[in-house]
Amino acid sequence: MLCQECGVKPATLHFTKIVNGEKTEFHICESCAREKGELIPGTAGGFSIHSLLSGLLDLEGAGKEKNAAAQTVQGLRCENCGMTYSQFSKLGRFGCSSCYKYFDSTLDPLFRRVHGSTAHVGKLPKRAGAQIMCKRKIDELKQELQQSIVEEEFETAAELRDQIRKLEKEMPQE
Amino acid sequence: MSSLRFTEQALSDWMRCGGSHSEIVISSRMRIARNLEHLPFPLLASAEQSEEVLKQLAPVFQGEAASNFGSFQLLKLDELDELDKKVLVEKHLISPNLANDSRGGAVILNEDESVSIMINEEDHLRIQCLFPGLQVREAWVRATAIDDIFEGSVNYAFDDRRGYLTSCPTNVGTGLRASVMVHLPALVMTHQINRILSAVNQVGLTVRGIYGEGSEAVGNIFQISNQITLGQTENEIIENLHSVVTQIIEHERNARERLLADSALRITDRIKRSYGILSYAAVMELKESAQRLSDLRLGVDLGILEGPSISVLNELNVKTQPGFLQKMFGDEMTATERDMYRAKLLRETLGSQH
Ligand SMILES: [Zn+2]
Ligand SMILES: [Zn+2]
Numbered sequence: 001m002l003c004q005e006c007g008v009k010p011a012t013l014h015f016t017k018i019v020n021g022e023k024t025e026f027h028i029c030e031s032c033a034r035e036k037g038e039l040i041p042g043t044a045g046g047f048s049i050h051s052l053l054s055g056l057l058d059l060e061g062a063g064k065e066k067n068a069a070a071q072t073v074q075g076l077r078c079e080n081c082g083m084t085y086s087q088f089s090k091l092g093r094f095g096c097s098s099c100y101k102y103f104d105s106t107l108d109p110l111f112r113r114v115h116g117s118t119a120h121v122g123k124l125p126k127r128a129g130a131q132i133m134c135k136r137k138i139d140e141l142k143q144e145l146q147q148s149i150v151e152e153e154f155e156t157a158a159e160l161r162d163q164i165r166k167l168e169k170e171m172p173q174e
Numbered sequence: 175m176s177s178l179r180f181t182e183q184a185l186s187d188w189m190r191c192g193g194s195h196s197e198i199v200i201s202s203r204m205r206i207a208r209n210l211e212h213l214p215f216p217l218l219a220s221a222e223q224s225e226e227v228l229k230q231l232a233p234v235f236q237g238e239a240a241s242n243f244g245s246f247q248l249l250k251l252d253e254l255d256e257l258d259k260k261v262l263v264e265k266h267l268i269s270p271n272l273a274n275d276s277r278g279g280a281v282i283l284n285e286d287e288s289v290s291i292m293i294n295e296e297d298h299l300r301i302q303c304l305f306p307g308l309q310v311r312e313a314w315v316r317a318t319a320i321d322d323i324f325e326g327s328v329n330y331a332f333d334d335r336r337g338y339l340t341s342c343p344t345n346v347g348t349g350l351r352a353s354v355m356v357h358l359p360a361l362v363m364t365h366q367i368n369r370i371l372s373a374v375n376q377v378g379l380t381v382r383g384i385y386g387e388g389s390e391a392v393g394n395i396f397q398i399s400n401q402i403t404l405g406q407t408e409n410e411i412i413e414n415l416h417s418v419v420t421q422i423i424e425h426e427r428n429a430r431e432r433l434l435a436d437s438a439l440r441i442t443d444r445i446k447r448s449y450g451i452l453s454y455a456a457v458m459e460l461k462e463s464a465q466r467l468s469d470l471r472l473g474v475d476l477g478i479l480e481g482p483s484i485s486v487l488n489e490l491n492v493k494t495q496p497g498f499l500q501k502m503f504g505d506e507m508t509a510t511e512r513d514m515y516r517a518k519l520l521r522e523t524l525g526s527q528h
Contacts (some may be wrong), residue, residue, distance in 0.1 A: 132334050
């Protein structure tokens with residue numbers, strides 16, 4: 001694949017940029033990337049993937065109408081590490097794991113664009129994982145319980161209630 | 175510092191034995207990104223906080239649980255000289271990122287260099303396993319086992335909904351980057367490579383040059399890896415990669431057969447010329463040597479050349495890199511001198527095999 005800027009060198013940087021739902025592929029060589037001012041990862045202080053990401057993030061606030069909601073988003077701040085949403089959108093990186101909590105309201109569209117999905121379905125850490133599995137099971141049973149009450153199946157409901165109590169007692173602590 | 179074991183040999187021990195499809199697949203790599211709870215990511219961490227990360231993570235692999243995976247040695251990046259760092263990058267044992275910006279940075283390596291654990295890179299912890307040939311499943315089994323050992327001693331930043339929390343949004347979820355390095359000369363020669371690579375892009379994989387995002391795909395070597403880390407299980411990611419690579423191998427094989435059938439003389443001439451030039455040239459730029467070594471690898475696979483072995487070729491791919499040349503022939507070198515020494519190295523290795 002040749003660089004789409006110079007058409008001479010092989011393209012070695014490949015990006016997919018999604019703007020307003022439209023996908024653009026982007027293939028350039030290292031020297032053109034340098035010329036365009038996109039810094040190369042692994043060399044002194046910069047990375048193009050993150051500047052592209054931050055392009056995605058900026059879309060959230062900019063463009064459309066600069067309404068109050070957008071202002072609120074820009075004002076978000078992680079209380080653990082101090083990173084602001086506007087810093088995050090510039091750097092394209094989180095400052096700490098709590099940032100995920102403080103910026104949560106903005107993350108679904110971003111993750112959908114980058115990964116096509118918003119929720120983890122893979123590996124769980126053993127200790128926290130056991131607790132999560134247990135919580136999920138309890139939530140499931142609670143829904144069944146609701147259902148059986150609606151359907152007036154009180155015997156089933158009583159069984160479910162006992163199961164939930166048992167699981168809540170056994171739930172591994174962090 | 176020049177006595178550093180890991181930078182003395184060009185080839186990690188794991189690279190000496192093949193793995194499956196080793197004539198096309200050079201290596202399979204798993205990288206898992208993890209972070210510790212509460213501490214800021216390396217981007218924002220203070221010197222003390224980076225030190226704290228190292229203090230929590232380093233002892234895990236001196237422990238007994240890890241002894242199944244060989245004995246490990248910890249290297250602190252700020253105690254290594256520039257050349258050793260460069261060589262570690264050329265051997266893919268550390269990332270350029272860790273070599274350049276290493277506040278509290280460290281790497282834990284096992285003896286055969288198949289496991290490399292980076293500390294304070296973009297994330298607190300990056301577990302990397304490198305296997306020869308196509309062994310993505312095997313590499314995953316080892317990487318996840320090592321992950322379990324760390325997880326037994328420290329608390330990871332993990333979220334019920336988002337999975338493993340990483341510094342960059344592109345790694346969140348599984349934190350898994352699975353990649354395979356492939357040599358595809360026949361697909362390049364027959365101009366099918368673009369079509370193949372764009373197909374690969376469409377199934378959620380990316381293709382890069384062999385030394386990572388910032389380097390050229392020299393010598394027809396491409397790195398194929400997953401782009402998506404959220405919303406797929408590790409198994410799905412690995413099986414997807416495995417199946418796509420298996421199909422690419424098939425296409426490359428067919429292209430090789432067609433080359434032999436349609437233009438045996440032309441291809442034989444090209445391969446033998448490359449052998450001649452590598453064996454006698456006095457000056458050799460990196461790009462040309464990579465291309466000609468690629469011809470040799472193809473020649474060996476097609477039975478046009480009897481030697482050198484794939485292992486010697488793997489070794490030359492690493493040894494002809496700038497850092498390694500300087501390590502062998504002298505710290506201070508101009509580009510022209512490097513081209514001269516590269517040619518000398520190639521002559522001495524390949525010329526003697528006539
Ligand atoms: Zn270009
Ligand atoms: Zn934060």
